[in-house]
Amino acid sequence: MDGIFEDTATAFSLKTDSELERAYFLFKMIANQPLVKMGSLMTNFALKAKLPVEGLIRATVFDHFCGGINEEDCLPVVDRMFEKKVCSVLDYSVEGKQEEDPFDNATKTILNILDFVKKKDAIPFAVFKPTGFGRFALYKKIGEKKSLTAQETAEWQRVVNRFDTVCKKAYDLDVSLLIDGEESWMQEAADQLVEQMMVKYNKKKAIVFNTLQTYRWDRLHYLKELHTKAQQDGFKIGMKVVRGAYMEKENERAKEKGYPSPICESKLATDNNFDDTIAYMVDNLETISIFSGTHNEQSCLKLIELMSQKGVDINNQSIWFGQLYGMSDHISFNLAGKGYNVAKYLPFGPVKDVMPYLIRRAEENTSVAGQTTRELSLLKKERKRRKI
Ligand SMILES: Cc1cc2nc3c(=O)[nH]c(=O)nc-3n(C[C@H](O)[C@H](O)[C@H](O)COP(=O)(O)OP(=O)(O)OC[C@H]3O[C@@H](n4cnc5c(N)ncnc54)[C@H](O)[C@@H]3O)c2cc1C
Numbered sequence: 392m393d394g395i396f397e398d399t400a401t402a403f404s405l406k407t408d409s410e411l412e413r414a415y416f417l418f419k420m421i422a423n424q425p426l427v428k429m430g431s432l433m434t435n436f437a438l439k440a441k442l443p444v445e446g447l448i449r450a451t452v453f454d455h456f457c458g459g460i461n462e463e464d465c466l467p468v469v470d471r472m473f474e475k476k477v478c479s480v481l482d483y484s485v486e487g488k489q490e491e492d493p494f495d496n497a498t499k500t501i502l503n504i505l506d507f508v509k510k511k512d513a514i515p516f517a518v519f520k521p522t523g524f525g526r527f528a529l530y531k532k533i534g535e536k537k538s539l540t541a542q543e544t545a546e547w548q549r550v551v552n553r554f555d556t557v558c559k560k561a562y563d564l565d566v567s568l569l570i571d572g573e574e575s576w577m578q579e580a581a582d583q584l585v586e587q588m589m590v591k592y593n594k595k596k597a598i599v600f601n602t603l604q605t606y607r608w609d610r611l612h613y614l615k616e617l618h619t620k621a622q623q624d625g626f627k628i629g630m631k632v633v634r635g636a637y638m639e640k641e642n643e644r645a646k647e648k649g650y651p652s653p654i655c656e657s658k659l660a661t662d663n664n665f666d667d668t669i670a671y672m673v674d675n676l677e678t679i680s681i682f683s684g685t686h687n688e689q690s691c692l693k694l695i696e697l698m699s700q701k702g703v704d705i706n707n708q709s710i711w712f713g714q715l716y717g718m719s720d721h722i723s724f725n726l727a728g729k730g731y732n733v734a735k736y737l738p739f740g741p742v743k744d745v746m747p748y749l750i751r752r753a754e755e756n757t758s759v760a761g762q763t764t765r766e767l768s769l770l771k772k773e774r775k776r777r778k779i
Pocket residue numbers: 570571572573602604606633634635636637638654655656657658659661683684685686687713714715736755759762
């Protein structure tokens with residue numbers, strides 16, 4: 392399988408010449424850290440000041456990283472990717488709201504997406520973020536085991552009900568549901584809640600998937616403990632495995648508050664933790680389903696190797712590879728071309744509400760310099776191949 396990711400003709404087969412040029416231009420901009428910082432500030436300001444910048448954002452960064460402003464809008468992208476056997480995960484990327492209404496609206500959106508997903512083979516999973524359904528500060532307070540006021544207890548019950556409504560519907564429709572991982576100081580409450588959902592709805596198969604962020608050194612231990620419970624109580628585990636997106640925030644908070652950082656001591660330690668976690672899961676495929684969410688080529692290759700060593704079919708439904716739309720097409724399209732299960736997160740939502748997501752993507756690509764360089768070199772190679 393060496394060299395599997397070098398095939399740029401397959402990787403960019405869906406991109407027109409002008410889309411290829413746009414991607415090249417975008418990643419060149421993203422590689423420039425001061426430009427990303429300034430661009431983020433200016434875009435936020437322009438949107439708040441209601442300046443007419445939505446069209447520009449839409450034609451550039453939005454269309455590269457997002458599928459559209461609503462589910463229907465995403466369909467052309469979903470269908471085009473599926474022609475190349477790459478599936479989609481519609482990701483309603485509206486973040487960090489505080490009021491109750493948006494939480495109920497987000498719940499309704501996910502319920503609608505579940506109906507939508509049921510009808511489309513091209514979309515095998517639905518996904519949501521815990522803080523889409525409840526206040527960050529409330530998760531944090533529960534994680535800290537502080538006592539809640541009567542009002543907060545009622546508020547939490549509404550969060551639990553939102554989780555339960557969505558997970559039950561996923562179960563009834565037989566559609567798998569990914570639940571994203573967030574900052575460690577809210578994640579404990581989310582983990583407890585997702586665990587309850589797994590106990591309830593994963594009796595026969597993994598419908599509900601939690602997320603393990605392997606930049607946290609405690610996660611493999613957590614998975615092993617959960618696995619013991621799953622074997623004792625008779626439920627299946629679904630896990631999306633990622634490295635984790637909040638490293639700087641995690642380290643800064645730990646330093647500021649004077650507790651040991653939950654983050655691995657080095658990138659290498661995170662990489663080893665990711666690969667060891669995947670290996671543990673592949674060893675236990677009868678009870679654990681894997682969604683490997685990574686743009687790291689070595690980790691993808693290691694999973695492929697493990698599958699081959701253990702005689703696991705390449706399209707075994709318990710193993711999925713996942714990347715984000717607009718990134719690492721060389722991994723997604725080449726793996727799908729060989730018959731592996733691949734799904735790309737396809738973010739959608741109104742342009743101004745998706746901005747925090749887009750800024751995070753730009754910042755992440757800026758800070759993970761190697762990844763941007765890799766995207767650029769592949770795009771360059773394909774431009775050369777097409778003689779543009
Ligand atoms: C499909 C999909 C779903 C995702 N869902 C989530 C989610 O629910 N929650 C979430 O938090 N993230 C999520 N992510 C983002 C993910 O956590 C990573 O931030 C991103 O994918 C980059 O990691 P990588 O494995 O792709 O690549 P790599 O470039 O190999 O790894 C970069 C990552 O390594 C870690 N790292 C970097 N430097 C160090 C260091 N010095 N010490 C320790 N660790 C270090 C960080 O996590 C960094 O993001 C998702 C990603 C994908 C592709």
